[in-house]
Amino acid sequence: MNRREVLKNTSLFLGYSLSAGALSELFIACQKEAQLNWKPVFLSNNQANLIAEITETILPKTETPGAKELGVPQFIDKMLKDMLSEEDQKAFVKDLEKFDESCEEAYKKPFIECTQAEREAFLLKADKEAGKLPPSAWGITLVAKPDPISFFRRLKSLTLLGYYTSEKVGKEILSYDPIPGEFIACMPLDKVGNAWNE
């Protein structure tokens, strides 16, 4: 499936039942609707805009693309819709709103109005406080009863997943070698450059 097909499929979800995100949106009065150049399938426009700014703060545009340029907010919106139970979806949206509220408490303004330095400081604090993912090997979680995944950890993991497994990063930034052929057990890192796309 290529990117175009993914987007095509995504549009299939448009116009279907009111999402949990849209529902909670009904209760937020007097907030200006954010302008997006894409239509979220799960989040409200304001929520999607906030997510977009968070992902861009985690992975900002430099000489290499930022999260927004690679469609990470759209990816997260879709993943929230497809991968989570209704209960987890509601909790995520609630936590997203709490996140913005605590930003207001700290900086007297919502996250999207903060400066880059304020945003980074706020996210680093959230990163420090949020529980870590349990260790895993071969896809197996190595803790019998892991803690539930915290809001920020989920958001950060979706951000990184959406970015580092994108075609642009996988093919043009990481070392892309879909059919290695031989296995070389030890070789100088500088002969490879960036990490393998794996």
Add this chain to the structure above:
Amino acid sequence: MPNLNVKINKDNTYDAIVIGSGMSGGWAAKELCEKGLKTLVLEKGRMVNHVEDYPTMMLDHWELEHRGGLSYEDQQKQHIQIRSGFVGESTKHFFTNDVDNPYQEKQRFDWIRGNHVGGRSLTWGKHVYRWSDLDFEANAKDGIAIDWPIRYKDLAPWYSYVEKFVGVSGEKLGLDHLPDGEFLPPFELNCLEKHFKTEVAKKFNGRPVTTGRVAHLTEPQPQHLALGRGKCQNRNRCSRGCPFGAYFSSNSATLPAANNTGNFSIRPNSIVHSIIYDEKTQRATGVRVIDSETKEEIIFKAKIIFSCASTLATTQILLNSKSSRFPNGMGNDSGELGHNLMDHHYRTGAMGSYDGFEDQYYKGRKPTGLFIPRYVNLNDASKNPNFIRGYDYQGAGGGRGNWGRGVSEEGVGAAFKESLFKPGGWGMALMGFGEVLPYHDNMVSLDSEKTDKWGIPQLVFDAGLKENEMKMREQIRIDAAEMLENAGFKNVKTFDNAGGLGVGVHEMGTARMGKDPKTSVLNGNNQIHTVPNVFVTDGACMTSASCVNPSITYMALTARAVDFAVNELNRKNL
């Protein structure tokens, strides 16, 4: 390669029927067909032809809608399968739909299955280790359960026979308790693995560390090339199906070989309800099948029947094959059918990071890591006072971290983003695999009321790990941490997430082999003591569990049993 022949004889009658097309069924089909028997393979699930039915084999991350994750809807459909950790967007079609295939759990049991042509041979771990007399004599020496009716010497030539066809890469070690096989060149250990090997040998009195022995073609031989199988390309996307046929599966190897003889037919979507017994001849005459799509009942007849449906599916069929002669299931005079259920316990060990080799890396994603053969309870000198039997280790992820480390590492912003383009530090996890004892009360039975949607009585699981296994797991963690620390690893942490019995996906027992019909279901040739034309050569036949992976032993037992069966058939003894 031509597609597998699905044309069925008009009279539904064959020389031989094989139930199941996985690891054992593929071998039964190949051997029976090559010996000239017209053979029908009955497969519960859908058709999977080699390569053309591997829809995800070439996809990159970004070509998967959820980048490899499993949607909530799929998580519900495969709520048992996901306990394994192996089911993702790129492999979900090779794991069972749990809604359609229910069972009951008095104790949690993780029944990880693949209902399709090829079964779990498509998704197996591919580790291949011969069993030895340390395993075959274990029950007799410990005075538990019953003795195996065979010894290593009975199986050794058959191991060689199947290994040559399978293609096994590995390093010879000359150990009695982990016999060497017919090996293709081994996968090389990477920098850290080599360092670990040297340090463990130095600090632990020569304890061997080797590369995993795996069913991958590192140097294809004529018998592999003849089937269109090629060299491993180090993609490590094996469970999606290999476009190169580089790892062994029924689909890439045994079924095409059977197909080439002209004696082979396979019927997918064929759920075996039961094996039919004839009181007069005291033989089985055929099997009753339910077509999974039409629910039509069909009877197929044959002179000999090989049940290779997988350990628990075979036992389910035998328990459901009731007659006035066998009111408690076919061949169940002993009452042992369904009992002595085993698995390997794993998902415990230790992990650590390593400072060093920062300027070193590798190329390619080899499909195996390192392996530490069992070293405990081999003799008096290595005796552990707390438990019997033993464990080995498979090394997971003995390499450098990728961007995924950034999820739990603190950091945001430009420098953070750029740093994740570079490989992370080196690390390694040692995963223990331990033997589970054959306990009579670890068992399955048929539910007296609940059935699946095809009317087959559901299995009820009542089995779990006990004291011997729990004490062994403690030692697994201690030893793993000790080895990592002695090899200079930092941040060494132990882990333990046993899951349910079954999560090792090495379920064994429930129709065990033995010398005495009073205490076993099968004899030393995998033949039901009391129904001589029915053979069971999947994991159900196992009398003890060893601590090494069982698949190559099923293959050797199957080839050996077919040889015996066809000789007996020719002597008119069946």
